[in-house]
Amino acid sequence: MSVEANSFADEPTGLADAIDLAKTPSREREENLLTGMSAVIGRKWHPVIVRQLLEGGPSGFSELKEQIDGISGKVLSENLKDLEGHQIVERRTVSTRPHRVEYSLTEPGRELEPMITAMREWGREYLHT
Template sequence: MTDETGDSTATEELEVWCAGEDWCPVTTTASLIGRKWHPVIVHRLLEHGPSGFNELQDDVDGISSKVLSDSLENLEEKGLVDREIVSEKPFRVQYSLTEHGASLEPVIVSMRDWGLEHLTEPTE
């Protein structure tokens, strides 16, 4: 975002349809990371830093190439992930969190902590 002088503002704000409602911040956050794999991808990038596609796929066990690709594209569109071409031959891409994406760290850590506290082993 830019201010009236064209400079980047210190804090990015999101335009949302529910602005002004007291529940809107929850909805806004959920719209950014509410898909199944989004918080996991953000968590992996927070934990491991910039990563290539194959590294991410290895770090997110159980995700298909298509779902990872679609998720990364969506996170990039939302301004949470940057995609950088590292090499043309062989073609290599590296993904990293933007400043906006990295600012989700307390949310992701809270999600992890809550999950650890309430996670139980499946019963047979």
């Protein structure tokens, strides 16, 4: 899903929109930042993909698919495009023959590490799965 196709029309669609919210009143800004973050990291596979890139470093599509249990190629592709649209992941062509791309985290993506760690710790403590 691209930034333009975001279904949260009145909510922030990406990092740039979230940064622009610094000019809005405090309570409204906080609410918009939270809903904006939810759009970026609140989807089922987003934190898993970010965690994998944090732990494994830059990876090709096939590597990511093998390393993330239960994700289909279609879902991985859609989620990578969405994260790329939110400027969390960047896609780089490594070679043209054979065609190979590599996905890595941007600086804002790497800065999600404390949040991903906190989510994992909270899950271990309270979800008991």
